[in-house]
Amino acid sequence: MAGHNVVLLDATFSMFSMRARIALAEKGIEYEKKEQDLANKGPELLQMNPIHKKVPVLVHNGKPICESLIIVQYIDEVWKDKGNPLLPSDPYARAQARFWADFVDKKVADASTRVWTTKGEELETAKKDFISALKQLEEELGDKPYFGGEDFGYVDLALIPFYSWFYAYETLGNFKTEEHCPKFIEWAKRCMQRETVSKSLPDPNQIYEFV
Numbered sequence: 001m002a003g004h005n006v007v008l009l010d011a012t013f014s015m016f017s018m019r020a021r022i023a024l025a026e027k028g029i030e031y032e033k034k035e036q037d038l039a040n041k042g043p044e045l046l047q048m049n050p051i052h053k054k055v056p057v058l059v060h061n062g063k064p065i066c067e068s069l070i071i072v073q074y075i076d077e078v079w080k081d082k083g084n085p086l087l088p089s090d091p092y093a094r095a096q097a098r099f100w101a102d103f104v105d106k107k108v109a110d111a112s113t114r115v116w117t118t119k120g121e122e123l124e125t126a127k128k129d130f131i132s133a134l135k136q137l138e139e140e141l142g143d144k145p146y147f148g149g150e151d152f153g154y155v156d157l158a159l160i161p162f163y164s165w166f167y168a169y170e171t172l173g174n175f176k177t178e179e180h181c182p183k184f185i186e187w188a189k190r191c192m193q194r195e196t197v198s199k200s201l202p203d204p205n206q207i208y209e210f211v
């Protein structure tokens with residue numbers, strides 16, 4: 001039965017895992033969180049995600065669902081009756097939401113990883129790419145409070161976990177996102193006011209220490 005036997009193979013600092021945590025919180029689903037040691041992967045993770053061997057994995061009634069965006073869509077479909085729809089119902093709006101979540105994975109995730117793992121010229125390029133991706137997102141957001149319009153939804157959920165890493169990116173990369181993308185920061189603060197988000201994201205200082 002939906003709502004029973006829900007386990008999340010999780011890693012506190014993983015922005016992809018944060019997506020699954022926010023989606024479960026949005027639907028008010030109780031679950032067992034199993035923190036994974038990614039440096040020393042346990043048998044359950046290897047068995048449940050033998051292809052990528054990554055978190056998050058949602059295990060629902062013993063069956064695994066892998067890849068964070070697929071997990072979020074699954075949660076939205078299975079617990080439709082719990083309200084707070086994440087994806088829009090209109091097919092075109094849904095396609096657009098999927099496009100921008102995919103953009104987050106292709107552009108933001110890639111550039112942000114380079115911001116904290118490179119130095120010198122490579123770091124400068126990473127920062128440029130990161131800011132340019134955020135500017136494109138700001139343009140898409142426009143004057144709306146959330147990417148889908150008036151309500152917090154799929155694209156917000158896909159993107160907001162990265163914000164918890166900003167303190168680490170900015171400190172290591174020596175820049176301030178707000179100077180380049182003030183509207184993006186306003187949007188992020190708006191999302192953080194939502195309890196399902198704030199309680200699913202770790203303290204940015206902890207992430208910085210971790211990095």
Ligand code: GS8
Binds near residue numbers: 014
């Ligand atoms: C990415 C998951 C991922 O990279 C998704 O779920 O959306 N496309 C996937 N997970 C990382 C932790 S976050 O950086 C992970 O599990 N890494 C372990 C490894 O690469 O060995």
